[in-house]
Amino acid sequence: MSSSPFEGLQESQDGGVLSHIGGLIRRRPETITFMLLVMICVGVALINPAFLQASSLIDIGRASVVTGLFALGVFVILAAGGIDVSFTAIAAFTMYSMTLLVSKHLPGLPMVVIILTSVVGGAALGVINGLLVHNLKVPSLIVTIGTQYLFRGILLSFIGTVWIMSLPPQMGAFGRLPLLQFESANGATITLPMYFLVLPIAAIATWFIINRTLMGRAIFAVGGNANVAARLGYSLRTVHIFLFAYAGALAGLAGIIHVCANRQANPFDLVGTEINVIAAVVLGGARITGGTGTVSGTILGVLLVVVVNSVLVMIGIPSTWQRLVVGSFILLAAAFFVTRERMK
Amino acid sequence: MRKTGGQLIVLVAINCLVLLVGAAISGGSFLSIFNLQSMASQVPEIGLLAIGVMLAMCAGNGGMDLSGIALANLSGVLSAVLVTSVVSGTEHPAAFTFAYIAVAIAIGFLGGLMNGLLIARLNITPILCTLGTQMAFTGLAVVVSDGKAVSVGSPEPLSSIGNGLLFQIPIGFLIFAAAAVLMAGLLKYTPYGFWLMLTGTNPKAALYAGFPKSRVIITTYALSGTLSGLAGVVIAARNVNVKWDYGSSYLLIAILVAVMAGVRPEGGYGRVICVVLAAVALQLLSSVLNFGGLSNFVRDFAWGALLLTFLAVGRYDLVGILFPGNRQRAALMRTPHASKRES
Numbered sequence: 001m002s003s004s005p006f007e008g009l010q011e012s013q014d015g016g017v018l019s020h021i022g023g024l025i026r027r028r029p030e031t032i033t034f035m036l037l038v039m040i041c042v043g044v045a046l047i048n049p050a051f052l053q054a055s056s057l058i059d060i061g062r063a064s065v066v067t068g069l070f071a072l073g074v075f076v077i078l079a080a081g082g083i084d085v086s087f088t089a090i091a092a093f094t095m096y097s098m099t100l101l102v103s104k105h106l107p108g109l110p111m112v113v114i115i116l117t118s119v120v121g122g123a124a125l126g127v128i129n130g131l132l133v134h135n136l137k138v139p140s141l142i143v144t145i146g147t148q149y150l151f152r153g154i155l156l157s158f159i160g161t162v163w164i165m166s167l168p169p170q171m172g173a174f175g176r177l178p179l180l181q182f183e184s185a186n187g188a189t190i191t192l193p194m195y196f197l198v199l200p201i202a203a204i205a206t207w208f209i210i211n212r213t214l215m216g217r218a219i220f221a222v223g224g225n226a227n228v229a230a231r232l233g234y235s236l237r238t239v240h241i242f243l244f245a246y247a248g249a250l251a252g253l254a255g256i257i258h259v260c261a262n263r264q265a266n267p268f269d270l271v272g273t274e275i276n277v278i279a280a281v282v283l284g285g286a287r288i289t290g291g292t293g294t295v296s297g298t299i300l301g302v303l304l305v306v307v308v309n310s311v312l313v314m315i316g317i318p319s320t321w322q323r324l325v326v327g328s329f330i331l332l333a334a335a336f337f338v339t340r341e342r343m344k
Numbered sequence: 345m346r347k348t349g350g351q352l353i354v355l356v357a358i359n360c361l362v363l364l365v366g367a368a369i370s371g372g373s374f375l376s377i378f379n380l381q382s383m384a385s386q387v388p389e390i391g392l393l394a395i396g397v398m399l400a401m402c403a404g405n406g407g408m409d410l411s412g413i414a415l416a417n418l419s420g421v422l423s424a425v426l427v428t429s430v431v432s433g434t435e436h437p438a439a440f441t442f443a444y445i446a447v448a449i450a451i452g453f454l455g456g457l458m459n460g461l462l463i464a465r466l467n468i469t470p471i472l473c474t475l476g477t478q479m480a481f482t483g484l485a486v487v488v489s490d491g492k493a494v495s496v497g498s499p500e501p502l503s504s505i506g507n508g509l510l511f512q513i514p515i516g517f518l519i520f521a522a523a524a525v526l527m528a529g530l531l532k533y534t535p536y537g538f539w540l541m542l543t544g545t546n547p548k549a550a551l552y553a554g555f556p557k558s559r560v561i562i563t564t565y566a567l568s569g570t571l572s573g574l575a576g577v578v579i580a581a582r583n584v585n586v587k588w589d590y591g592s593s594y595l596l597i598a599i600l601v602a603v604m605a606g607v608r609p610e611g612g613y614g615r616v617i618c619v620v621l622a623a624v625a626l627q628l629l630s631s632v633l634n635f636g637g638l639s640n641f642v643r644d645f646a647w648g649a650l651l652l653t654f655l656a657v658g659r660y661d662l663v664g665i666l667f668p669g670n671r672q673r674a675a676l677m678r679t680p681h682a683s684k685r686e687s
Contacts, residue, residue, distance in 0.1 A: 083471065136655045138609045141408065141471060145596050146651035153645020161641070272592070275479060282472060289406075289469055320491050324483025330476035334468045 029285030029337055030297030037304045047315045055190050064306045068199045069254035070277040072206045073247030075298040078281055080243050081223040081290025082140035086148040087251040088270040093155045094121045095255030099265040102168045111170045118256040119249045126248020130241035155267055164265040175260030195257050207295040223290030279330050280305040351606035355621040362628040370635045381514055383627050388520035391623040392575040394601035395527055396568030398619050403561055404544030404611020409568045410474040413594040414481040415455040419576030420586035421485040423448035424494040437499030449573040456569015460562035485588035493585040506581030516578050528616035544611030600651045
């Protein structure tokens with residue numbers, strides 16, 4: 001076996017190419033996600049070249065913003081060994097209350113303040129999650145199923161159930177603000193909106209927290225073994241509250257962007273999509289029992305799920321197959337990662 | 345803990361209290377035989393799913409079955425598609441019914457078996473595994489039914505399972521009660537029941553004691569799946585059509601029932617009778633909210649609040665404060681059982 005230049009970086013020099021790839025996958029499980037994504041993209045492009053048009057790529061980019069923001073929040077919680085299913089309810093709650101507040105009472109509120117308030121509101125709801133998870137000492141899945149219904153119930157029974165079709169002008173303008181704009185071959189204008197930038201910014205912020213701060217260390221330590229982390233002096237309470245507040249803040253942000261992008265606020269939206277998001281994070285290589293995962297893997301997982309959701313129709317598979325395909329992907333990925341783990 | 349626990353007394357008290365409140369709000373019509381029958385006929389679907397969730401939770405080590413309602417819908421839909429293509433429900437209603445029930449329960453069993461095999465043999469975390477199978481089951485149901493509702497019709501014996509009465513009690517409720525008694529007996533009198541609870545209490549000790557760990561886990565999820573299949577039959581019997589997205593909130597409610605029943609989320613403890621009582625209490629509560637003229641959304645809110653309240657009750661041992669002694673005795677009782685098995 002000849003050695004390619006990058007093989008010098010790896011620990012095992014004597015194995016074949018396969019074992020090198022194996023080692024790479026073991027340390028960076030998202031490589032598999034990346035390879036899967038590339039394979040799907042190449043396959044789809046061969047079957048239907050229309051996939052490579054700028055318009056469909058931009059559609060995928062647009063569709064991944066909200067899922068991506070959710071996924072970053074879920075990833076941080078997953079890394080610490082928890083799980084959250086209430087983030088969609090938090091997003092629906094903040095986006096609808098905020099839109100209602102702005103259109104009814106504060107029509108002149110600048111967009112920056114709207115976004116900041118949503119982020120803070122989402123974080124506040126997240127803190128409730130964090131306190132409950134920490135104090136009740138039960139699996140966070142059960143707690144967040146409870147808060148999901150709680151938040152959604154409060155929204156629908158006490159705040160409102162009416163669709164808001166005409167947004168306050170500043171929110172509509174934010175949703176239309178272009179980052180890139182050009183005309184496609186058939187004369188239609190294609191726009192990559194400004195809000196797309198929020199996803200990379202949030203991803204970099206999350207990467208920074210995870211890899212460059214003490215909180216990131218604490219998150220992985222708690223995810224690895226909460227008892228040991230507590231004995232090492234990490235405050236579980238602080239970590240739990242931070243995690244859920246951070247996920248809540250991202251959910252609030254995702255909610256307000258969802259409203260601006262769709263140009264309407266529907267209080268029934270979003271809830272029900274959480275499984276897709278968790279699927280994306282798991283496909284990105286984060287273990288559901290905590291302690292592992294990367295931001296880049298999460299983003300790849302999001303892209304994979306968004307691409308699968310949007311290309312099935314393009315290659316002639318009915319959209320009814322979407323759930324079955326994503327579900328099988330989760331099981332395959334889980335089985336694959338577990339088997340790799342055991343071989344080590 | 346095999347003695348009548350405080351949780352049981354609390355649940356009975358809640359049931360009585362809700363009945364009284366309902367009677368007071370409605371001026372007596374809440375306790376009419378018709379209303380009681382209609383409430384009883386709504387319990388089985390949730391109750392069966394909740395027993396499944398309880399079994400998975402008892403297995404410990406993050407045990408959880410999120411695929412319950414998805415599997416119930418898949419059993420109902422797939423069985424309807426398969427059986428109607430062979431037997432006509434209008435021409436041979438009896439044959440249709442038996443074939444439908446057998447196929448639906450078999451699908452439930454196979455789905456559960458798949459969960460169990462994935463969890464026990466491949467070591468996939470239960471939450472992740474059942475999340476994946478939940479999507480896969482729902483997806484399969486969508487694919488075979490093309491996303492539309494599938495008509496089962498109302499062939500005679502099947503329709504009376506959903507809507508008929510025996511001694512003034514809905515037949516569906518009797519089936520649920522029979523299934524509950526069977527499960528309770530299984531947990532109490534068979535080695536499987538012992539193994540399940542002790543594996544949940546301390547997986548490592550169970551391993552060293554030589555329990556057939558993967559067989560216990562596979563049996564647990566297969567049982568849970570079979571109960572889902574049965575729930576699918578009840579759903580089909582109560583409704584003329586079956587559809588893949590039926591009962592989207594049942595997942596939460598089944599977990600809520602299990603938590604209300606005092607099943608420990610970490611595993612090792614749960615009683616079927618408490619699950620039955622919790623399911624009944626929840627149904628009564630839901631009817632009271634209906635009688636009070638509150639919207640479905642208030643009910644969602646109430647369920648969420650209730651779940652968190654019961655988690656708090658379990659956490660701070662409020663039942664133990666009300667009935668001191670029970671918990672202590674239970675803790676003492678657990679050790680002798682474990683050692684008896686080992687010797």
